[in-house]
Amino acid sequence: MPSHLDDHHALRNWQTRLASQKARHWRDELPISTEIAADWAERPALLRALEIVARHARADSTITPWLTVPWLLKSMKITHAALPCLTIGDKALRLAPRDTQPIIVRNLRAFADRAEEGLVRLQALEDNRLRAADAVRDAHRPGKLATLLSLMQFMPVASPRLVAETLDLTISGAGKLLARAADLDLVVEVSGRQAWRTYVARDLALSFGFVQRSVGRPLAPPKYSANLEPVLQAFDREMAELDAKLASLGRAGCVHFPGA
Template sequence: MDNRPALPRFGPDYTPKMVAAIAACSTAIGRLDARITASPVAKPWAMRAAWSGYAKALQLQSGEVEEIDVFSWGCGLKIPGRPPLPSHVDLFDRLDDWRSALDNPDPLAWRDALPTAISEAIEAKDHPLLVRAFDTVRQLARIDHSIMAWLGLPFALRDLGLTATPLPCLAGCAKAFRLKSRPNEDEWLATLRALERAARIGLERLHGLERHFRNAQRAIAAEYRPGALPALLALIQYRPLLSPQSVAELLSMSIAGASKLIERASMAGLLVEITQRRSWRQYLTPDLAADFGYLPAKRGRPTKEPPPLPVDRDLASVFDAFDREMAAIDNLLTGVR
């Protein structure tokens, strides 16, 4: 007679490997959530993270698109050499709705919009919060076959208290959660490790964006007459992929003036050219240029960051002006997104 216990009806089998994966994933999410709540670049990071999360959701919908293609679309520039996106379908038709939901201060808005068929099982309270969040996405994915199911994971994590706000880079899940009523152990492990990796990359990119913010402050402080440089450096936070034409349009200046401004930012190490041609040049921030393969990945110990700038009344006014430029760019791009 077979006396083995029956398989649980909810969640995975809690083997030591599974428990370790759940703990590692929860820890990575907690670290990212703790850092983003106190970051001075939370808004531009959220914009970039939304592009990353949306790219993952598109891939789960079998969209032939990479993360760099979504960044290219979000910045309004076509990168030379990249294959064209499909023209018979609008891949980005749900992006604006999703970003509006992410910015919605009502914590119940997403949950109230779920189909009434989605509910937690009675035994769910005995399982880890991360498993319960994945089960909410699993139920939605089996009812709603659109991309919105995968975009719902950041809200499920927020609703269960794993994050303070929806973190858009944590969108996704696995196709198995839509196709199977009970994913197997390998599928659960792959999904947990993918989410952990997304949280770690999100934290690394947050650190990179904060480092870029500090370097921008140093570059402004080093200029005798910064002119429009603070406006450009604020724009870079939100639009990491730029061209002289796009800068001229957004900052209401001539293309020649925008080219000179970009050259100043490049000399300060805040932009790198990715096109290597004489006209229609495009520039990307160094951290994303490395992530997308335009620069070799840095190896070994990280370079030592310069010491903080001294506390000075004149510098304080410069930094306040830079913060105002950041707020102005945020308002400008919010109106045109």
């Protein structure tokens, strides 16, 4: 996969591979030498993974070796699932310098940074889920508000046209539904001067600077309580139905985690 092409199918294919439950082993999949050192099993797992990434990067000059990292970590049983946040890329891995310690340290730090960021994103998803359930519970005639907020868990950037196509609404109805979610401070409009309105999940709007963080201690998300359970169960059913619908439409749904 060359890095200078803009293939709109590439992201979808990558997400499909990440979500695949098919058992694969790197020795069978990667076009590289499978010879290993005698002390291979005694080496730290992440160092073994970095060596495989480096071999792959030297054999393939495209971005494919970087995109393969999440799957490789799962194949080597370092992670339980292919985590897209652990995608790394370092051109220095294509080289074979005498002093590899700076390269190794830099990439180990990259793994740690991306893992921490992934945990932040995961917590944001759960916070959004609780806020959505709280808003739906208190809303007068919520209509398809829960369905919209479930969709935003899969597609955190949405437009009236996208929502209309996915939820079988008119564009006008989808626009009103998104505006209602924005009024509840669950999504943020980031259209600017564009003709079409665009909305993003609030945590992403904060991360990308579309809105300013409020001064002082941030508002805590609603805490889980028993009276939220019926709404959360309905919300999760909506997400499961949307996952199946998006898959039938050829759009990437969520990545299923074993045991989750």
